Amino acid sequence: MKITELFQRGEFPITAEVGPPKGFHIEHLMDEVNTYLKDNVTAVNVTDNQSSVMRLGSLATCKAFKDEGLTPIFQLTCRDRNRIALQSDILSAALFGIENLLLLTGDHTTLGDNPQSKPVFDLDSVSLIHMVKTLEQGFDLAGNPLDGEPPKFAKGAVVSACSDSVDVQLAKMEAKVKAGAEYFQTQAVYEPEKFMRFMEKAKQFGVPVMLGIVIPKNAGMARFMNDNVAGITVPQDMIDELKKDKEKTKAGITGVEISARIIRECKEYCQGVHIMALGWESKVPDILKLAQI
Amino acid sequence: MLITQLKSKDAIAPLVKGKTIIINCHGCKEVYFPEHEAIEMQNELSSNGNVSAVITRDYICNPDNLSLQLKKYLDKIKEADTVLVFSCGVGVQTVAKYLEDIEVYSACDTYPLPGFQGVTPLEFDCGQCGECYLNYTGGVCPITACSKSLINGQCGGSKNGKCEVDKDMDCGWERIYIKLEKLKKLDTLKYPTKIRNYGNPYVE
Numbered sequence: 001m002k003i004t005e006l007f008q009r010g011e012f013p014i015t016a017e018v019g020p021p022k023g024f025h026i027e028h029l030m031d032e033v034n035t036y037l038k039d040n041v042t043a044v045n046v047t048d049n050q051s052s053v054m055r056l057g058s059l060a061t062c063k064a065f066k067d068e069g070l071t072p073i074f075q076l077t078c079r080d081r082n083r084i085a086l087q088s089d090i091l092s093a094a095l096f097g098i099e100n101l102l103l104l105t106g107d108h109t110t111l112g113d114n115p116q117s118k119p120v121f122d123l124d125s126v127s128l129i130h131m132v133k134t135l136e137q138g139f140d141l142a143g144n145p146l147d148g149e150p151p152k153f154a155k156g157a158v159v160s161a162c163s164d165s166v167d168v169q170l171a172k173m174e175a176k177v178k179a180g181a182e183y184f185q186t187q188a189v190y191e192p193e194k195f196m197r198f199m200e201k202a203k204q205f206g207v208p209v210m211l212g213i214v215i216p217k218n219a220g221m222a223r224f225m226n227d228n229v230a231g232i233t234v235p236q237d238m239i240d241e242l243k244k245d246k247e248k249t250k251a252g253i254t255g256v257e258i259s260a261r262i263i264r265e266c267k268e269y270c271q272g273v274h275i276m277a278l279g280w281e282s283k284v285p286d287i288l289k290l291a292q293i
Numbered sequence: 294m295l296i297t298q299l300k301s302k303d304a305i306a307p308l309v310k311g312k313t314i315i316i317n318c319h320g321c322k323e324v325y326f327p328e329h330e331a332i333e334m335q336n337e338l339s340s341n342g343n344v345s346a347v348i349t350r351d352y353i354c355n356p357d358n359l360s361l362q363l364k365k366y367l368d369k370i371k372e373a374d375t376v377l378v379f380s381c382g383v384g385v386q387t388v389a390k391y392l393e394d395i396e397v398y399s400a401c402d403t404y405p406l407p408g409f410q411g412v413t414p415l416e417f418d419c420g421q422c423g424e425c426y427l428n429y430t431g432g433v434c435p436i437t438a439c440s441k442s443l444i445n446g447q448c449g450g451s452k453n454g455k456c457e458v459d460k461d462m463d464c465g466w467e468r469i470y471i472k473l474e475k476l477k478k479l480d481t482l483k484y485p486t487k488i489r490n491y492g493n494p495y496v497e
Binding site for chain 1: 440442444447449450451453454457458464466467482485486488489
C-alpha cells in the first residue's frame with residue numbers, strides 16, 4: 001500500500017519511526033513493533049544510519065517488516081552512497097515489494113560514531129527525488145533504459161517547519177515538490193503556532209504534510225535539542241512542565257500529554273502525523289488515544 | 294595549477310542585461326586564462342551596446358587590491374546593472390562580496406590541474422568543480438560555503454544561521470538566500486534540479 005493513496009482518499013495516516021539496532025539481532029525491535037505499532041499506525045518508517053551512527057541497514061529492516069505483514073517506509077540518505085548505489089538500492093527495494101520511500105540528504109558524517117568516514121553527498125535530497133522519478137520513467141540517471149516494467153513508489157521528503165530560517169526551508173520544499181516529492185513529514189514540532197504559520201505558506205505547494213512529533217522524555221532532552229538540534233525549539237513553559245513532576249515525567253506521562261496536545265492543536269492544519277518515539281515505542285498507543293486520532 | 298574556461302555563449306549572453314561592466318583577471322601565472330577567446334566573446338557581447346566598460350586587472354581575489362584597482366571605475370560600476378567577471382571562482386566571489394548590491398556573474402568555469410595552486414590565503418575558496426554555480430547563487434559558492442556542497446538548497450541542519458558541522462561557520466545556503474533576497478533575485482532559485490557531473494572534465 002502506498003501512503004499517497006491514503007492522502008488521496010482523504011484519510012489521515014499515522015506513521016512511526018524506528019531505528020534499526022547496532023547489530024543484526026532484530027527480535028527486540030520486532031517485538032516492540034508488533035506489540036505497540038502494528039495495530040496502531042499505518043506504516044513504520046525505518047531510519048538510514050540515523051544521525052550518522054552506523055547500524056543495521058534500513059533496506060534489510062524494511063524487508064523484515066514487510067515479511068511480518070507491516071507496511072515499511074524505506075528511508076534513504078545521500079551521505080553514504082553514490083548515485084550508482086542509491087539507484088541499485090531503489091531497485092532492490094522494488095524487488096522486495098517496498099512501495100514507500102523517504103528521501104533525505106542525511107546528517108554529516110562528522111556528527112556520528114564514525115566521524116573519520118568520507119561524506120559522499122554525490123546527490124542531495126532534491127536530486128535523489130529526481131533520481132527516483134527518473135527510474136520510475138524507466139531510465140537510470142545517465143539515461144540508460146531499465147529492463148522491464150519500471151518501479152513505482154510513494155516519494156516522501158522532509159521539511160523543517162519550525163526552522164529559524166523557514167523561508168530558506170520553504171524554497172527547498174518547493175524544489176523538492178518540483179523534483180517529484182508527493183508527501184512531506186516535518187522535523188519535530190513543539191510550537192503549534194509556528195507550525196500553523198508554516199502550513200499557511202506551504203499549502204500553496206498542494207502536497208500533504210505529516211506533523212512530526214518527537215516525544216519529549218525529560219527537561220534535559222529538551223534543553224539538549226534546543227542547543228544542538230536544528231529546526232527544534234522547545235519552549236520554556238514546556239521545559240518547566242517536564243520539570244514540574246519528575247515522577248510523572250519519568251513514567252513518560254508528561255511526554256505523552258505534551259505530544260497528544262500538540263497533535264490536537266495541529267491536526268486541522270496537517271494531513272497526517274509522524275511519531276519519532278526514539279525508543280519509547282510503548283508510548284505511541286497512549287499518545288494516539290489521548291490525541292483522539 | 295588551474296584552468297579557467299569560458300562558459301558557452303548561450304550561458305553568458307543572457308547575463309549581459311542592462312548596463313554591463315566586464316572584469317578580466319590576468320593575475321596568477323598558475324592559471325591558464327583563455328585570453329584570445331575571452332576578447333572575441335567580449336567583442337561580440339559589446340555589439341549590443343550594453344557593455345559600458347571592460348576592465349582588465351590582476352589578482353582581483355585580493356580584496357584590498359581589488360578595491361584599489363576598481364576605485365577609478367566606481368562611478369561607472371555604481372551605474373551598472375550587471376558585472377560579468379572572467380576569472381577563477383575566487384575572483385568572482387571576491388567581486389560579488391565587494392559589489393554586494395550589484396548582480397555579479399561568472400563567465401568562466403574553473404577546472405583543477407595537478408600541481409601548485411597559486412597563493413590565495415584569502416576568505417574565499419574555489420572548489421574548481423568545472424561547472425561554476427555562482428550565477429545561480431548570488432556569487433556565494435555552494436560547493437565551498439556548504440559543508441555538504443549541496444547545489445539544490447539548504448539541508449535541515451542549519452541552526453541560528455550556523456552549519457551543523459561547524460558552529461563557527463555560517464550556513465552557506467542561508468548566505469545565498471540572504472544575498473539573492475537583497476538583490477531581489479530569489480526567483481533564481483527556481484532552477485530545475487541540478488546534478489553534479491563528477492566525470493573527467495578533460496574528456497570532451
